Amino acid sequence: xxxxxxxxxxxxxxxxxxxxxxxxxxxxxxxxxxxxxxxxxxxxxxxxxxxxxxxxxxxxxxxxxxxxxxxxxxxxxxxxxxxxxxxx
Amino acid sequence: xxxxxxxxxxxxxxxxxxxxxxxxxxxxxxxxxxxxxxxxxxxxxxxxxxxxxxxxxxxxxxxxxxxxxxxxxxxxxxxxxxxxxxxxxxxxxxxxxxxxxxxxxxxxxxxxxxxxxxxxxxxxxxxxxxxxxxxxxxxxxxxxxxxxxxxxxxxxxxxxxxxxxxxxxxxxxxxxxxxxxxxxxxxxxxxxxxxxxxxxxxxxxx
Numbered sequence: 001x002x003x004x005x006x007x008x009x010x011x012x013x014x015x016x017x018x019x020x021x022x023x024x025x026x027x028x029x030x031x032x033x034x035x036x037x038x039x040x041x042x043x044x045x046x047x048x049x050x051x052x053x054x055x056x057x058x059x060x061x062x063x064x065x066x067x068x069x070x071x072x073x074x075x076x077x078x079x080x081x082x083x084x085x086x087x088x
Numbered sequence: 089x090x091x092x093x094x095x096x097x098x099x100x101x102x103x104x105x106x107x108x109x110x111x112x113x114x115x116x117x118x119x120x121x122x123x124x125x126x127x128x129x130x131x132x133x134x135x136x137x138x139x140x141x142x143x144x145x146x147x148x149x150x151x152x153x154x155x156x157x158x159x160x161x162x163x164x165x166x167x168x169x170x171x172x173x174x175x176x177x178x179x180x181x182x183x184x185x186x187x188x189x190x191x192x193x194x195x196x197x198x199x200x201x202x203x204x205x206x207x208x209x210x211x212x213x214x215x216x217x218x219x220x221x222x223x224x225x226x227x228x229x230x231x232x233x234x235x236x237x238x239x240x241x242x243x244x245x246x247x248x249x250x251x252x253x254x255x256x257x258x259x260x261x262x263x264x265x266x267x268x269x270x271x272x273x274x275x276x277x278x279x280x281x282x283x284x285x286x287x288x289x290x291x292x293x294x
Contacts, residue, residue: 005255008219009207011143011200012243014270017183021240023192026182028158037093044159044233048181048192080234085284086094 025050033060038069045076052076090118093164096221098174101205101213107169111225114165114176116156119148122173123165127202133209141209142244143200151178151198164225166218175201175218179226185238186261187276193238194230199223223256224287227280237280242270256283 027050029043039061046052054072061069077084091113097106112118124147128138138144155161155178165176176199183195201218203209223239231237240261243249253260257279261272275283 005251006220007217008223008249008252009201009205009213009216010219010249011141011198012219012223012241013196013198014142014146015242016180016197017195017240021183021186021195023182023184026160026192028160030158034159037091040159041232044181047158047160049234082232082234084232085228 023048031059032056033062035060035062038066038073042069042073042076045073045080049076049080052079090115090167094225096166098166098168098215098221099217101216107215109169109174110167112165112167114148114152114163114173116149116152118165118173119152119163119176123148123176123202126172127204130203130210132211133203137209138203141203141206143198144203146198146200148176148198154178155180155197162229164222166221168215172204172214173202174205174215175199175222177222177226179229179239181229181233181235183240185274185276186240186272187259187274188238191238191277192235193240193274194226194233194235196223196226196239196241199241220252224283227275227283231280231284236277237284238275238277239280240272240274242272244269245271 027047029047032043034040034043093111095108095110098109100107128144152163155163160181163178166174168174178198179194179196181194183193185191185193199222205213205215205218207213226239227237230239253273258273258275261274
């Protein structure tokens with residue numbers, strides 16, 4: 001049972017953060033073609049964590065089969081020490 | 089067709105039953121049709137009360153466009169079985185933590201519960217706690233992205249929002265827009281971890 005204080009029904013925000021708080025070390029992979037949730041998760045981790053290094057021969061991630069992508073994503077989680085929680 | 093990301097349970101206000109709802113990726117068409125053209129048509133609510141809501145002028149169609157650039161931005165919504173959007177949120181993954189130097193955080197740029205769920209605007213709100221569910225989604229997203237559950241946001245410091253943030257362990261960082269009365273908050277790793285442990289429904293692993 002959650003308490004009344006834990007219930008939020010309003011609104012938050014209304015804009016983007018100051019440029020001063022954007023992480024400079026984040027790398028954007030704008031040329032990669034993302035067509036699935038797993039593509040999105042992989043490119044997000046690669047962007048946020050520069051210690052993860054993967055070079056793709058193709059820019060279209062749909063050319064990789066699902067098992068390869070799942071194994072690659074799991075390797076990234078292992079390196080980062082993340083046990084992903086279910087949000088799918 | 090909308091991208092279904094997860095099925096969650098939301099609490100109906102009238103009978104206190106938990107109902108299955110869907111977290112979806114928000115498209116521009118859906119935002120225009122089911123938020124911008126719909127949310128503020130509240131027949132029983134005076135126009136002054138609507139105008140007093142700080143988000144009544146937000147254009148979610150534009151927000152979705154702004155947050156669909158790449159994998160570091162996302163915009164989601166909660167779809168009820170009745171086919172209404174009960175809340176929406178836009179966030180980005182590439183901001184610095186103000187509490188832990190060198191660490192990252194998710195920043196929630198825009199979050200809103202549908203006006204028909206706000207008890208101060210309508211006499212019979214449909215669902216409760218939609219904002220809480222959306223924030224919890226952001227904590228999971230942060231954790232899965234290797235950001236250890238940290239989320240940051242700006243908010244008006246009303247009595248009820250302060251109580252909510254304190255109950256979840258948010259820490260007030262600083263006020264970057266004092267003229268607008270907004271206050272910066274961040275959920276640190278320790279509080280995120282406590283929230284994740286408390287909410288067992290999400291403890292199943294991928």
